[in-house]
Amino acid sequence: MDLQGFDRDKGLLDFVDKIGEAFENRLIKGPFKADYVGTFRLDLDAPKDVVNAVGKALNAGALIHVPMTGGSSDSLLRGLQGQRFRVSYALAPRHSLLLTLGDFVWLSNLTSRVELSEQGTAQSSFFDTEQSNGNSH
Numbered sequence: 001m002d003l004q005g006f007d008r009d010k011g012l013l014d015f016v017d018k019i020g021e022a023f024e025n026r027l028i029k030g031p032f033k034a035d036y037v038g039t040f041r042l043d044l045d046a047p048k049d050v051v052n053a054v055g056k057a058l059n060a061g062a063l064i065h066v067p068m069t070g071g072s073s074d075s076l077l078r079g080l081q082g083q084r085f086r087v088s089y090a091l092a093p094r095h096s097l098l099l100t101l102g103d104f105v106w107l108s109n110l111t112s113r114v115e116l117s118e119q120g121t122a123q124s125s126f127f128d129t130e131q132s133n134g135n136s137h
Helices: 012-029 050-059 107-111
Strands: 036-041 062-068 084-087 103-106
Touching: 012 036, 012 050, 012 084, 012 107, 036 107, 050 062, 103 107
Parallel strands: 036 103
Antiparallel strands: 036 084, 062 084
16 A cells, blocks of 8 residues: 555654545545545555554544444454544644544545645635636735
8 A cells, every 4th residue: 555655754743644635635626525535444455564653643642543333342452454543633624624524435545546636626715815817805
């Protein structure tokens, strides 16, 4: 699984930022979708360094485990792969993320969407100071 630029030597915040940026790109720069996706599941075949980074981010409070509906209370003790997570409420504003859970995406699918960060934004920001014709307010 390629985290598109994640360098494990840069630290844990870089790892969480890559995930947050991917969610932000999906939400703001991608085409509009009525169903919000605000959580990810760790792939069953995730490399050990990614699993370790998710575990450390979970322990640090940067990621939050989202228990599966109807799942057992000890499911997280069986391993991180296949589990559902979200960026913490404290870090969500850093990437303009909603505080609702929404649906999930597999981490490998989320981080493979780099093309969104390279194209222009599809939606105007609420705080844009210029109209589309270039005049100031």
